[in-house]
Amino acid sequence: MSATHEERMARLALSCVVEPGDLQLAQLLETYCVEEIWERLRQDGPPGAWRNRAHALNLEHVTQQAQKAAARFVIPGDAQWPAALGDLAAADPVRDWGGTPLGLWVKGNGALGPMTRDAVSVVGARAASPYGERVAAELAGAAAERGCCVVSGAAYGIDAAAHRGALASQGSTVAVVAGGVDEAYPRAHRRLLDDIAESGCIVSEVRVGEHPTRRRFLVRNRLIAALSAGTVIVEASLRSGARNTASWATACGRVVMAVPGPVTSATSVTPHRLIREGEATLVTCIDDVLELIHPLGEVMPQRERRGRLLDSLSDQAKAVFEALPLRGGRDAGEISLRAGMPLPEVMAALVGLADAGWARPLSDGRWGLGPTSDRPVAEADTASYPESGRSLGEQAGF
Amino acid sequence: MSATHEERMARLALSCVVEPGDLQLAQLLETYCVEEIWERLRQDGPPGAWRNRAHALNLEHVTQQAQKAAARFVIPGDAQWPAALGDLAAADPVRDWGGTPLGLWVKGNGALGPMTRDAVSVVGARAASPYGERVAAELAGAAAERGCCVVSGAAYGIDAAAHRGALASQGSTVAVVAGGVDEAYPRAHRRLLDDIAESGCIVSEVRVGEHPTRRRFLVRNRLIAALSAGTVIVEASLRSGARNTASWATACGRVVMAVPGPVTSATSVTPHRLIREGEATLVTCIDDVLELIHPLGEVMPQRERRGRLLDSLSDQAKAVFEALPLRGGRDAGEISLRAGMPLPEVMAALVGLADAGWARPLSDGRWGLGPTSDRPVAEADTASYPESGRSLGEQAGF
Numbered sequence: 001m002s003a004t005h006e007e008r009m010a011r012l013a014l015s016c017v018v019e020p021g022d023l024q025l026a027q028l029l030e031t032y033c034v035e036e037i038w039e040r041l042r043q044d045g046p047p048g049a050w051r052n053r054a055h056a057l058n059l060e061h062v063t064q065q066a067q068k069a070a071a072r073f074v075i076p077g078d079a080q081w082p083a084a085l086g087d088l089a090a091a092d093p094v095r096d097w098g099g100t101p102l103g104l105w106v107k108g109n110g111a112l113g114p115m116t117r118d119a120v121s122v123v124g125a126r127a128a129s130p131y132g133e134r135v136a137a138e139l140a141g142a143a144a145e146r147g148c149c150v151v152s153g154a155a156y157g158i159d160a161a162a163h164r165g166a167l168a169s170q171g172s173t174v175a176v177v178a179g180g181v182d183e184a185y186p187r188a189h190r191r192l193l194d195d196i197a198e199s200g201c202i203v204s205e206v207r208v209g210e211h212p213t214r215r216r217f218l219v220r221n222r223l224i225a226a227l228s229a230g231t232v233i234v235e236a237s238l239r240s241g242a243r244n245t246a247s248w249a250t251a252c253g254r255v256v257m258a259v260p261g262p263v264t265s266a267t268s269v270t271p272h273r274l275i276r277e278g279e280a281t282l283v284t285c286i287d288d289v290l291e292l293i294h295p296l297g298e299v300m301p302q303r304e305r306r307g308r309l310l311d312s313l314s315d316q317a318k319a320v321f322e323a324l325p326l327r328g329g330r331d332a333g334e335i336s337l338r339a340g341m342p343l344p345e346v347m348a349a350l351v352g353l354a355d356a357g358w359a360r361p362l363s364d365g366r367w368g369l370g371p372t373s374d375r376p377v378a379e380a381d382t383a384s385y386p387e388s389g390r391s392l393g394e395q396a397g398f
Numbered sequence: 399m400s401a402t403h404e405e406r407m408a409r410l411a412l413s414c415v416v417e418p419g420d421l422q423l424a425q426l427l428e429t430y431c432v433e434e435i436w437e438r439l440r441q442d443g444p445p446g447a448w449r450n451r452a453h454a455l456n457l458e459h460v461t462q463q464a465q466k467a468a469a470r471f472v473i474p475g476d477a478q479w480p481a482a483l484g485d486l487a488a489a490d491p492v493r494d495w496g497g498t499p500l501g502l503w504v505k506g507n508g509a510l511g512p513m514t515r516d517a518v519s520v521v522g523a524r525a526a527s528p529y530g531e532r533v534a535a536e537l538a539g540a541a542a543e544r545g546c547c548v549v550s551g552a553a554y555g556i557d558a559a560a561h562r563g564a565l566a567s568q569g570s571t572v573a574v575v576a577g578g579v580d581e582a583y584p585r586a587h588r589r590l591l592d593d594i595a596e597s598g599c600i601v602s603e604v605r606v607g608e609h610p611t612r613r614r615f616l617v618r619n620r621l622i623a624a625l626s627a628g629t630v631i632v633e634a635s636l637r638s639g640a641r642n643t644a645s646w647a648t649a650c651g652r653v654v655m656a657v658p659g660p661v662t663s664a665t666s667v668t669p670h671r672l673i674r675e676g677e678a679t680l681v682t683c684i685d686d687v688l689e690l691i692h693p694l695g696e697v698m699p700q701r702e703r704r705g706r707l708l709d710s711l712s713d714q715a716k717a718v719f720e721a722l723p724l725r726g727g728r729d730a731g732e733i734s735l736r737a738g739m740p741l742p743e744v745m746a747a748l749v750g751l752a753d754a755g756w757a758r759p760l761s762d763g764r765w766g767l768g769p770t771s772d773r774p775v776a777e778a779d780t781a782s783y784p785e786s787g788r789s790l791g792e793q794a795g796f
Contacts, residue, residue, distance in 0.1 A: 131660055260658030260670060262529055263682040272658060275673060275680045282674040284661040 003077040008103075009059075010038035011075050015102040016062055017041065017053040020205035021219035026089075026099030034102065065208040066105065069182035074112060075103040079354045082116045088226050091251040094244065097219050098251075104223075105204045107181040108197035110172050113357035115200065119149040119174065120289055121228035123221075123245050124158030124235040125267045132158055132235030132267055135259055137165030139232065142286035144171020149200070151176065151228045153220070154189050158234045158242075163196055172200035174227060178212030178220040180204055185212050203227075217241060222248040229293040230255030232283060236270035243270055246279060255292045257283040313356070316341060320349035321358055329366030401475040406501075407457075408436035409473045413500040414460055415439065415451040418603035419617030424487075424497030432500065463606040464503065467580035472510060473501040477752045480514045486624050489649040492642065495617050496649075502621075503602045505579040506595035508570050511755035513598065517547040517572065518687055519626035521619075521643050522556030522633040523665045530556055530633030530665055533657055535563030537630065540684035542569020547598070549574065549626045551618070552587055556632045556640075561594055570598035572625060576610030576618040578602055583610050601625075615639060620646040627691040628653030630681060634668035641668055644677060653690045655681040711754070714739060718747035719756055727764030 003011075011034050018025045028037050038054075045051040066073065074080045081104075088100045106112050122140050124132060140150045140162040150166040153159040154175045166173045173196055177185065181202040184190035193202055203223065206216060221241060225231050225248035233256070236242035249256045258280035261268030274280035283289050313321065316339075323338035324330060330338075336346040350367055353359035362368050401409075409432050416423045426435050436452075443449040464471065472478045479502075486498045504510050520538050522530060538548045538560040548564040551557040552573045564571045571594055575583065579600040582588035591600055601621065604614065619639060623629050623646035631654070634640035647654045656678035659666030672678035681687050711719065714737075721736035722728060728736075734744040748765055751757035760766050 131662070135661060259661060260666075260673075260680070262660055263533060263657055264529070268658075269682075272680055272682050275658075276682075276686065282658070282670055282680070284667075284670050284674075288674065 003075055006035050007033070008073070008075055010034040011102040012062070012073050013042070013054070013057060013059055014038050015205065016057050016059070016207050017050050018102075019219075020101060020216060021097030021099060021222065023093055023096060023098055025102075029099075062207050065182075069107060069180070069208045071105045071107045071181045071208050073103050074106050076100070077355065078113075079357050079360060080106065080111055080113045082113050082227055083356075084116060084228075085223070085226050087252045088222060091222070091226075091248070091253075094222065094247045094251055095218060097215075098222065101205045101223065103205075105181050105207060106201050107203075108199075108201040110174065110200040111357070111360075112174065112201050112203065115149045115172065115174060116151060116227040117357070118293065119151045119228040120293060121151040121224045121231045121245070121249075122158065122162035122234060123152055123224060123231060123242050124233055125237055125240050125242065126155045126157040126159075127237070127267065128157035128161065128235045129261075129265060129267050131261060131265070132259075133161035135261075136161040136234040137168070139234070139259070139286055139289070140165035140171070140173070141169040143289070144169035144173075146286060146290065148286075148290070149174060151224055153177065153217075153224060154185065154193060154196075154202075156186060156188075158236075160189060160192060162234075163192060167195055167199075172196075174201045174203055176203045176220055176223045176227065178204070178206075178216040180206055180208040180210045182208045183211065218244050221245040222252070225249035225254055226252045228254065230257055230289065232257040232259060232289060233271050233274065233280065234259045235261060235265075235267035237266050238269050240270050243274070246274055250279065256280040257289060257292060259283060313353075313358075314349070316345060317349045317352055320346055321353055324353075324359055324367060324369050329362040329364065329368045331366045335367060401473055404433050405431070405475075406471070406473055408432040409500040410460070410471050411440070411452070411455060411457055412436050413603065414455050414457075414605050415448050416500075417617075418499060418614060419495030419497060419620065421491055421494060421496055423500075427497075460605050463580075467505060467578070467606045469503045469505045469579045469606050471501050472504050474498070475753065476511075477755055477758060478504065478509055478511045480511050480625055481754070482514060482627075483621070483624050485650045486620060489620070489624075489646070489651075492620065492645045492649055493616060495613075496620065499603045499621065501603075503579050503605060504599050505601075506597075506599040508572065508598035509755065509758070510572065510599050510601065513547045513570065513572060514549060514625040515755065516691065517549045517626040518691060519549040519622045519629045519643070519647075520556065520560035520632060521550055521622060521629060521640050522631055523635055523638055523640065524553045524555040524557075525635070525665065526555035526559065526633045527659075527663060527665050529659060529663070530657075531559035533659075534559040534632040535566070537632070537657070537684055537687070538563035538569070538571070539567040541687070542567035542571075544684060544688065546684075546688070547572060549622055551575065551615075551622065552583065552591060552594075552600075554584060554586075556634075558587060558590060560632075561590060565593055565597075570594075572599045572601055574601045574618055574621045574625065576602070576604075576614035578604055578606040578608045580606045581609065616642050619643040620650070623647035623652055624650045626652065628655055628687065630655045630657060630687060631669050631672065631678065632657045633659060633663075633665035635664050636667050638668050641672070644672055648677065654678040655687060655690060657681060711751075711756075712747075714743060715747045715750055718744055719751055722751075722757055722765060722767050727760040727762065727766045729764045733765065 041054045085100055120143050122136055136158045143150050144166040150162055151174045152162045154177050163173045175196045179185050181204045184193055221244050225245055231245055231249040233242045246256045258271035258274045275282045319339040323335045332346055336343045350359055359367055439452045483498055518541050520534055534556045541548050542564040548560055549572045550560045552575050561571045573594045577583050579602045582591055619642050623643055629643055629647040631640045644654045656669035656672045658680055673680045717737040721733045730744055734741045748757055757765055
């Protein structure tokens with residue numbers, strides 16, 4: 001089921017006021033809903049940075065910037081919302097940060113929810129060796145060829161090599177960034193980020209125009225970990241942020257993997273240490289990775305989660321899903337005919353399927369498969385809000 | 399306590415007649431002593447290869463060859479006998495072979511028993527990469543600097559690199575070979591083997607003059623595994639014999655370690671697989687190795703064994719051991735004075751200490767520390783048999 005408009009606006013506003021990963025907010029959310037928290041903060045919240053920022057917040061400006069950058073705000077309940085992020089709610093904090101994001105700013109033509117189902121994240125050193133970059137690119141390319149989406153940051157070194165490897169194999173990738181989705185950080189990756197957005201997504205917890213900070217990088221790592229079934233660390237020196245991503249992956253119950261390298265290489269120190277200490281499993285190729293994230297016959301957290309998703313569909317929903325066309329759209333009447341179900345039930349099932357990312361309404365009123373829609377997802381979602389020409393600020397009553 | 403002359407001769411003769419690792423013999427030894435088995439075989443054994451070989455055996459020739467090659471035959475109960483080999487008795491067979499050796503042919507100036515206490519074996523591919531040879535040499539060199547003896551085969555590649563690395567760091571090594579200790583196999587390693595014998599040992603289960611066979615290589619691997627507290631596999635391709643050594647090490651309750659390398663390297667396939675499958679622990683340097691074979695505060699099989707050895711010493715034996723000089727020798731009277739013990743008790747303790755490798759009688763009648771004797775061990779041991787100018791054959795009554 002979709003979130004209410006009020007909830008959407010409260011999440012958007014709160015996310016502009018509270019730094020990502022704030023555990024105080026996560027604690028408040030255990031008792032109060034986002035609308036309550038935002039309303040209280042906006043009107044008579046306790047003095048402090050949050051209230052000051054809340055009072056200074058110009059939501060209209062935020063949404064204008066977002067529209068200009070073609071960024072959409074995705075929240076829990078949206079078809080594009082990755083269900084896997086829910087695992088962050090129960091994950092232990094890392095460095096006193098954690099929690100589920102209030103929402104995600106997404107830019108790009110990819111459908112974030114379906115893309116990140118069973119994705120693999122490939123992360124590692126900025127100052128990677130030619131060996132590391134080659135392995136990252138080949139691993140990501142092979143993942144793409146198997147239809148497995150690659151998630152990473154957008155840094156120099158392993159991150160960039162992973163995106164490039166997947167893109168070169170006609171795959172689409174998700175770049176989770178620490179600044180706004182319009183920020184090219186580093187600047188030299190402007191074109192790479194454009195390429196990523198062309199078929200995949202750029203994702204951030206902070207609004208368009210915001211700059212990355214050290215904290216935001218570290219808190220961003222939890223999204224990379226949670227948005228994938230497993231994290232592969234290709235190269236990382238002793239004090240690399242990749243260790244932090246590994247900690248998040250462990251906290252989320254994800255598979256942590258590491259690629260070995262020459263023992264003479266400083267950038268293989270962290271992968272070797274993680275493997276040696278049993279915190280990561282050694283992987284050398286995509287088969288090793290897929291075997292771990294989709295084990296046959298063995299129940300792994302990720303597999304459980306997938307199982308739950310499929311099992312959660314009723315027989316009726318499954319029948320409707322089967323009646324969707326592989327390409328293009330089909331109108332609800334025809335789906336009703338094919339599924340042998342009355343139209344109202346078909347409509348209810350379609351809405352449920354759309355929420356889970358299995359189906360999506362097309363702009364012409366017909367319905368298509370979620371992950372293989374025949375037109376860019378971004379248009380549909382951006383078009384669905386702001387509604388009726390009013391700015392987000394106006395809608396929220398500002 | 400030392401073995402009887404009859405047992406020594408029976409072991410020597412049997413080892414010339416039965417192929418190493420024969421489980422039938424191991425089974426017989428559970429019921430009969432070696433003297434019984436040999437006597438029965440020599441006189442009226444059941445027809446077959448063993449009896450045929452027993453009847454054809456010319457022990458005089460065997461011992462003449464051994465003397466010429468400066469090889470000594472070491473058996474359980476000798477000071478030089480490595481107590482660790484006892485673990486082979488309980489080890490599960492690998493490829494239907496196994497068991498404790500009847501004796502070992504040893505060539506070289508090293509004291510095998512003390513040398514192999516807490517040794518580390520370094521094994522791997524014949525067709526090693528320059529990376530693998532460099533890592534093996536550095537690891538063995540670092541082991542030698544820490545006073546840790548290196549055990550390996552004598553093959554091209556990792557074996558040779560390990561010996562060379564240790565020798566270059568003034569360490570002494572043990573080469574366990576599949577043919578006779580005088581065989582240079584490969585021939586190009588004649589000089590390397592001479593260098594090994596200079597300060598360490600060349601060890602074999604088969605008599606001087608025998609050639610290596612495929613079976614002998616595989617059965618030899620159990621000695622490499624058992625003679626060290628842990629085995630490090632540096633490089634090995636998919637079908638390398640190093641996997642066999644790893645299996646033996648596991649069967650003997652030893653620590654199995656593997657050095658990672660580039661995932662693009664065929665010679666790192668087996669180390670990576672062993673690590674990935676939990677059969678080996680990843681190591682990158684000598685500190686990693688020593689931490690595993692001498693863990694602090696954790697009881698490991700090897701540590702237990704060492705503990706047993708030390709604990710097996712009585713308080714009196716410990717007092718005598720403390721009274722031994724760090725260098726050179728001390729006569730029993732002076733040791734008696736220093737230990738504050740009567741001479742007969744000191745003598746009994748010294749014999750016990752010599753059996754366990756902690757002390758050794760010097761040629762001038764004085765006693766020294768076992769592993770740090772002031773003259774080559776080989777002289778003392780070779781001199782102790784054959785006795786009184788008679789050949790071994792004569793002594794055995796042939």
